[in-house]
Amino acid sequence: MSKYVYGIDVGGTNIKFGLFLLPEMHLAHTYETETPVVDQQTSIFNKIIESITQINNEYNINFDDILGIGIAIPCPVKNDYVEHCPNLNWEDMNVSNELRKHLPKHVSVAVSNDATIAALGESQSFDKPYNSVVFYTLGTGVGGGIIIDGKILEGNTGFGGEIGHMWVSNEETDITCGCGSKGCLEQVCGTAAIFRYVKELSKDEKTSIDIKYLTVKNVFDAAKAGDSVGLKVVNRVAEYVAISASILAVVVDPEVFIIGGGISRAGGFLLDLIVDHYKKHARFSTYKIPFILAKTGNSAGLIGAAHLIKNKIQ
Amino acid sequence: MSKYVYGIDVGGTNIKFGLFLLPEMHLAHTYETETPVVDQQTSIFNKIIESITQINNEYNINFDDILGIGIAIPCPVKNDYVEHCPNLNWEDMNVSNELRKHLPKHVSVAVSNDATIAALGESQSFDKPYNSVVFYTLGTGVGGGIIIDGKILEGNTGFGGEIGHMWVSNEETDITCGCGSKGCLEQVCGTAAIFRYVKELSKDEKTSIDIKYLTVKNVFDAAKAGDSVGLKVVNRVAEYVAISASILAVVVDPEVFIIGGGISRAGGFLLDLIVDHYKKHARFSTYKIPFILAKTGNSAGLIGAAHLIKNKIQ
Numbered sequence: 001m002s003k004y005v006y007g008i009d010v011g012g013t014n015i016k017f018g019l020f021l022l023p024e025m026h027l028a029h030t031y032e033t034e035t036p037v038v039d040q041q042t043s044i045f046n047k048i049i050e051s052i053t054q055i056n057n058e059y060n061i062n063f064d065d066i067l068g069i070g071i072a073i074p075c076p077v078k079n080d081y082v083e084h085c086p087n088l089n090w091e092d093m094n095v096s097n098e099l100r101k102h103l104p105k106h107v108s109v110a111v112s113n114d115a116t117i118a119a120l121g122e123s124q125s126f127d128k129p130y131n132s133v134v135f136y137t138l139g140t141g142v143g144g145g146i147i148i149d150g151k152i153l154e155g156n157t158g159f160g161g162e163i164g165h166m167w168v169s170n171e172e173t174d175i176t177c178g179c180g181s182k183g184c185l186e187q188v189c190g191t192a193a194i195f196r197y198v199k200e201l202s203k204d205e206k207t208s209i210d211i212k213y214l215t216v217k218n219v220f221d222a223a224k225a226g227d228s229v230g231l232k233v234v235n236r237v238a239e240y241v242a243i244s245a246s247i248l249a250v251v252v253d254p255e256v257f258i259i260g261g262g263i264s265r266a267g268g269f270l271l272d273l274i275v276d277h278y279k280k281h282a283r284f285s286t287y288k289i290p291f292i293l294a295k296t297g298n299s300a301g302l303i304g305a306a307h308l309i310k311n312k313i314q
Numbered sequence: 315m316s317k318y319v320y321g322i323d324v325g326g327t328n329i330k331f332g333l334f335l336l337p338e339m340h341l342a343h344t345y346e347t348e349t350p351v352v353d354q355q356t357s358i359f360n361k362i363i364e365s366i367t368q369i370n371n372e373y374n375i376n377f378d379d380i381l382g383i384g385i386a387i388p389c390p391v392k393n394d395y396v397e398h399c400p401n402l403n404w405e406d407m408n409v410s411n412e413l414r415k416h417l418p419k420h421v422s423v424a425v426s427n428d429a430t431i432a433a434l435g436e437s438q439s440f441d442k443p444y445n446s447v448v449f450y451t452l453g454t455g456v457g458g459g460i461i462i463d464g465k466i467l468e469g470n471t472g473f474g475g476e477i478g479h480m481w482v483s484n485e486e487t488d489i490t491c492g493c494g495s496k497g498c499l500e501q502v503c504g505t506a507a508i509f510r511y512v513k514e515l516s517k518d519e520k521t522s523i524d525i526k527y528l529t530v531k532n533v534f535d536a537a538k539a540g541d542s543v544g545l546k547v548v549n550r551v552a553e554y555v556a557i558s559a560s561i562l563a564v565v566v567d568p569e570v571f572i573i574g575g576g577i578s579r580a581g582g583f584l585l586d587l588i589v590d591h592y593k594k595h596a597r598f599s600t601y602k603i604p605f606i607l608a609k610t611g612n613s614a615g616l617i618g619a620a621h622l623i624k625n626k627i628q
Binding site for chain 2: 076132146148153154155156157158159160161162163165166167170179180181184243246247248249250251252253254255281283284285286288289
């Protein structure tokens, strides 16, 4: 009889489900539903169970054949425990224990942070899976995750791999990062930083970028077309990512850096710039570490969550 | 019958041996000898075997009761393999295989970098051993090691935990770090940086520090006595260590930072300054991570090497 695991990505807006066939981890079915907004301490778990039951029924799958459930959530997690998850209004909760209350005893549960789980998902999505990875998500927020020897680096309190808040810049600024500090990677490479820098430069320099309708895509398209403001802004993002990677290279020394998130849709153009800057900043032989683009897009959370639970029950 | 492991710390000048009684890891005997300087590709191994045989004979220990040998060496190591070890003139060598040629088959061997092994030694030397640690050695060189879940973070090519070469400073300078780059932690916190900064400040400022007979101890003693040049220099070291720790906190999120190396003999005075700066720079709740002083001194390599092999054979 076929056996399965679920990978579930719980976000503030939607919950995504992936049903994976063991042992090949073939993604058999996906499903998406809205995240409940009332009584989230209980309603999210009810919604997860309800959705799983529905998917099982639809595809004639018996709960006996579901061996485990992996869950990605948008906050720091340590050993399935969450102290504070503002996006889901969860406080002081062992997520795994909470979900298991509703499940048959044979179903294992594993939980971790969504960005680190995405790192695991990406690392496992290449023809030859990577064992040690630093994964970047470049977008409105800048984050990521670290995989060492095939395992998520959670850290002692769940802040492992929070690379968006590495200090990388001592540029003078009045603006404070969401974390309360200054000089974070997110503060110089996130979407807000890109828009801020475009506006600043456009005061003194002509640009083809429409300042009133700023999108990351427009900024990168302008840069690709040779717009000097666009080029400066993209270069700045690339150099700060490269500096942070040069630090991570002598700390973690991964097999590969994987670049994901909305900003990474700029593709090879951005990647080449990052690599150019990285080669200048890298120490010793770590300049050899390759950079590649993420490939699973929005499914990284599902895939990673499924691998997390697969690793646990294996 | 009692069983033992050896921890061996191979340096450019001396080779130190520790014989540890299993399973308590009681340090039964120590021995030190000079590192041979001719034909080091073979002579160092001969010297190790010769010394072990001598120690065994002296204490009436049969080789059958030696279960393993852990070795610390002063260069990057990956899976017992060394590409290039300038301090020992070793090239392209599997150190473990090389040593095992001279040993009875039942003796296991494990090899790793000396600073990372020292991290393991320190982590295991407290009443309650630590499982996840960032260890700093502050001295002529600045380095360290990272322990995650009780294991050394070697990295994919042996550069894991090379924290002395994290980029932390973009101060203008003509001086290049030993690694060929600029802005490394070692370049702003190592002994040479301390002396350079004292000399620079003393051009414009009165100081009680004897510029012609500079020692780290003199600089710290002057700082403790309120000398303004000494205080500025020590503060600078403390702040850069703190900045690097704030980065490592959101990457590794260790249980504890352990500060060792010659400069750490400044003790609580230095530690308190580091902690003050760290609290300003730390992100999220990582400001809670404690800093402690290393306690094993020059024995960290022996102890760590012994734990490395103990972990392997367990």
